[in-house]
Each structure stands twice: as structure tokens, then as C-alpha cells.
Amino acid sequence: MRRMKAHPAHTDATDWVAYRPDIKVLDCTVRDGGLCNDHKFDDTFVKRVYNTCVAAGVDYVELGYKSSRRLHKRDEFGLWKFCDEDDLRRIVGDKPAGPKIAIMADADRTDYKTDILPKSKSVIDCVRVACYINQVPTAIDMIKDAHDKGYETMMQLMAVSIVPEDEIKGALELTAKSPANGVYIVDSFGALYSEQVRKLTKMYLKAMAGTGKEVGFHGHNNLQLGFANTIEAIVAGANRVDATISGLGRGAGNCPMELILGFLHNPKYKLRPVLEACQDVFLPMSRDMDWGYSIPYAITGRLNRHPREAMAWRASKTPDDYITFYDKMHEEPG
Amino acid sequence: MRRMKAHPAHTDATDWVAYRPDIKVLDCTVRDGGLCNDHKFDDTFVKRVYNTCVAAGVDYVELGYKSSRRLHKRDEFGLWKFCDEDDLRRIVGDKPAGPKIAIMADADRTDYKTDILPKSKSVIDCVRVACYINQVPTAIDMIKDAHDKGYETMMQLMAVSIVPEDEIKGALELTAKSPANGVYIVDSFGALYSEQVRKLTKMYLKAMAGTGKEVGFHGHNNLQLGFANTIEAIVAGANRVDATISGLGRGAGNCPMELILGFLHNPKYKLRPVLEACQDVFLPMSRDMDWGYSIPYAITGRLNRHPREAMAWRASKTPDDYITFYDKMHEEPG
Incomplete structure (x- = not known):
């Protein structure tokens, strides 16, 4: 299958002004941003992020983790560490019509058999399972569980910049055989350079070839490459990308939503509501909260x-x- | 000629840890940063930048413009708009032993025949001639003048993101026939994406093939791609790159010196003095002066x-x- 490239500077002149409709953007502002403040966002903030994503035409919005209540004291964390069904519904309503709703489930930190409800009882659409390389079998079991309950599922293999290539390939083989709908290249340390992103994207695509599974990219901005690497993954063929409004996210933050929407050129995406949120909410917030490149x-x-x-x-x-x-x-x- | 790639993720495993000795870094902190404050830097600042470049092993340091005194009132600008010989010598001494000294001369804004002295009377090593596409013939004349006076010369064709490809090729043909030692891809608007940088770098290299002239890249950070695009130019074969300490430069600023030195892996470059300058000088300065991505x-x-x-x-x-x-x-x- 020929993957049409995303954007400018292609040999085919029409590609300069075209877009790739199969690219989908996930907003993880509340989920990754929650790592900056123990997930202590109030409803006003979470609603604003959600409504911004609705207005901007973003495809998915991830609101937090489904963390184990046995392992994490409720009073030490905000609501979005747990994403109880009632809390989610207070934000998105009972029948959300905009972006799909995603949550993240960490391997070994989620009581997934009990805490992830059958899809018919939840507004969640997509369960993204995050794991380190040693947790892949657990993650695969979690993916099966969520899949069987009716969810779209994604494999998020973290810290890939320190995983030996053979082990990445092993993880990809297992993922290819699993019911996961896709797998993300997760640059947890913000340490990848563009050539590595291109190489990994091709490796992931090859491993998923023929399965119909998508490949995605989740970057961090430690080296001011969060946006740049996201573009590289797209150009190399990735169809799923993560971004956060104003780059809010752990440490140096993520690929800024306002930059990636501007790059994609898909008319369904609207930049203005994202810029409004940057101006009204994130700029004032940045004066009290430290995130982004330093x-x-x-x-x-x-x-x-x-x-x-x-x-x-x-x-x-x-x-x-x-x-x-x-x-x-x-x-x-x- | 095979150009060894710069950095990680190459098929040849040794490239992961190698470096490319022919890459040269030019610091234009004082020159491009001067566009933020009408070149009104005091000697303490300029000396600190210069000494940092000496300690960091940077190859060139560009201290300002050689602007026409007829066209610019002296009392409206700082010294580094004009770079008089005495001012330069007060910073770098009479026989500078560290980085080569560069200045920029704008086409149509420089009385180059009189203000650029014979090399024997100046501490300047390299004259970089900046022009827009309509000024190329003037720039070529300036390059000949500076070359005849004994200087290394560089052609800086600005705003290349809005120049039609045929015209770029025309400018490159003229440059190839000129005595210029090299030509830079200048992304004045910070508007290029990585694919465009790769394409332009290859076009410039092809046009210079066989002449011994170098190709360089000067980026801006409007889309958070200043560093990323500089890497792409290097990987595509460019050997000259511009950077500024803490990214100081007009508007969104430039490729940060502290990131590019970290990327290059050449043991002659020392990162620590640059970080010291960031901490001691540029961070405090950033509280009063607006530059960088927004x-x-x-x-x-x-x-x-x-x-x-x-x-x-x-x-x-x-x-x-x-x-x-x-x-x-x-x-x-x-």
C-alpha cells in the first residue's frame, strides 16, 4: 500500500496542498498534563479541554488513567488518576458525540478486570495500555480483556529509546497477534532524533503490515523535538499522533496541538478554538505550573x-x- | 563523495557514536540577537558571548552587521549594527586565536567598498553577505569585493521559503560561479518543514558540487523547528550551521547552541560553558527581553x-x- 505523504515538499506537487484523511489526532492534555499535578484538575479545566477538542475536531480525547485504588490513595491524587465513570460522564455527558473518549491503563497499576467496565456501561471508547518492555505479556492480557469488553485498544510501549531493537521486535510480534487496534512509538524520555523516529516508524509499520493495525507516535519535548518528531513519524507513515494543548505534559511536555493541527491541513480540524484555550487557560496556568522545554x-x-x-x-x-x-x-x- | 551522516539511527552501527569533523558551527547570538534590541548590547555581554564561544570550541562567532552610516543613524543603534574595527578589537583582541570572526553585510545597506577594510587591517575573517532574491547581483558584487580584500565569504540568500524554485536555482548558479566559500539556506520566516529542508539542502549541494563550496543552514524557531531543521540539513549533507546561545535571535529565535553542540558529538565542542552562559546571562535577560517561540x-x-x-x-x-x-x-x- 502506498502511503500518501502528509505534507509539503513532495515530488508530487499536489501533495504540497493535500492532506491525509486517515491521520487521527488524540488529545492527551488532561492525561499527560495530569502527571504534572497528580491529576488534580478541576472540572472547569477538564470541561474546557474537552470542549476545545470538540470544537477543534480532534479525533480522540484522553482524560486520565484508570489506576488501581488499592495501589494509590484516593486523597493523594485528583479524580483523573482514576477516571470513574461518573466523573467522565459529568464532563462528556452520557452520549458524547464529539471525539472518542480514551483512558490510559498502566500495566501492573490497574485493576483492569474489575475497574474497566463492559463497554455498554461506559462512555469510554478506547483503552490505551501503557507498559515497559518487561510488562508486555501483562499488557497483552489487558488488551485482550478490554477488547473482549468491547473497546478499541492501543498498545503503548514506553521508553522505547532504551529498549534493544530485538526486544522491540519481540513486543511488536506479540502485539501483531493481539487484538490491539494499534501500537504507539512512545518516546518517554524525549530522547529520539528524527532519524530514529523514521527508522522506528518503518519498523513498527512493517511489523503491523497486513494486520490492519495502526501505528502512532507519542513524543516529548526535552530536545525541542516533540513537534518535529511527530511530523517525521507522520511522513514515515504513522497515522495516529498524540498532542496536548500548549504542549502541557510531563516534564518538557508534548507535541503542541496548535502546531500539529496547523501542519495537518485537514479542513475538519479548527485551530482557532485551540488558540483560544491557549490564551484563556494555558498561558495563565503556565505562570504557576512548570512544564515545557528547559x-x-x-x-x-x-x-x-x-x-x-x-x-x-x-x-x-x-x-x-x-x-x-x-x-x-x-x-x-x- | 559519500557524506557520512551525522548522528544516530544509521544502518552502519558505528555511525551511532561517530561525529562528522567537517561540520562547523557559527554562533550568531550577538548578530541575530541584535535584531531584538537594535544591537544595543554592552561590552560585558558581547565579551561573555565571545568568551563562551572560545571555551565551547565554536568555529565562528558573528558579532553584528557592517551597516551603512549614511542609511542608519548611529545614535539610534548600538555598536554592533556597525562593527567598527576598534569595537571588534576591544572584544576579541588584536590577534584572536579562538573562533573565526564573522560579520554580516546586508545587500544595499552596506557601504562595502569603504567600510569593509582590507583583511590585513581587520580582525574579521569571514564576511557573510545577506540578500533577498532581487539583490543577488549586488550580493555577488559584495562577495567579490570582500573576497578580493582577502576574506572568506558566504552567500546568505534570505527568505528562501517564498522564493520560486527556478529563481533559487538561478541564484545558486551565480553563487557557484562566484568566489563565495559557501551558501546558506536561510529560513528567515521559520516556515520550512523538515522535508523542505532536506529537499533544499540537496538542491544547494547539487548546485555547489565540484566547486568546493560549503552549504549551510540558518533556521528560526517559529514552529519549534529551529533545532530540528538544523539537524535535517546536517543529515542531508550541510556542513555549516548557525546557532545562538539560548536561541536568542529575532522573533522566535534560532537553533539553540546548547542543543546543537549536544547533538554533534564532536569532542572539540564543550557544552558546559554554553550552559553557564544560559544560566548566568540569558535566563536573567529573558525576563526583560522577549524572544523565542510564542x-x-x-x-x-x-x-x-x-x-x-x-x-x-x-x-x-x-x-x-x-x-x-x-x-x-x-x-x-x-
């Missing part, structure tokens, strides 16, 4: 390390002491 | 328009009224 994230990204030390540094009393952080990261093994 | 720049970048309206908007009393700016830009022809 040098500590560039340091962990370049070293291909988890951003946790950079996040702790940015939350410390010396967030802008780049040099001490740089020296610390270079003294400690990765 | 939504008005994303709007002009996406529309492939000059950032002047976005710069004016950011300097107005309503810099964060994105919606009014968006509507204004979409009502007015490009």
Missing part, C-alpha cells in the same frame, strides 16, 4: 535518561541551576 | 510570512492576545 530536560533527553531527576530539579529551590544539575547527571551512571 | 510567531510561520507583524504584536500592549492576532493575520493577504 535546560534540565535537555540534559536528561540528550543522555537518554528518564526525566525524573530533571522534574525533581525543576521542582526544587534551584530549578535554574543548570550547571550543578549538568555536573550531577554526568557524574552519576545513567 | 503563538504569534507560530501563526506567521505557518502562513509563511515575515515575522514583522508578530514582532510588533509581541512588543504591543497585548502580546498574548493570540486570537485577535490570528484573526488579523487571516483577514489580511499574505
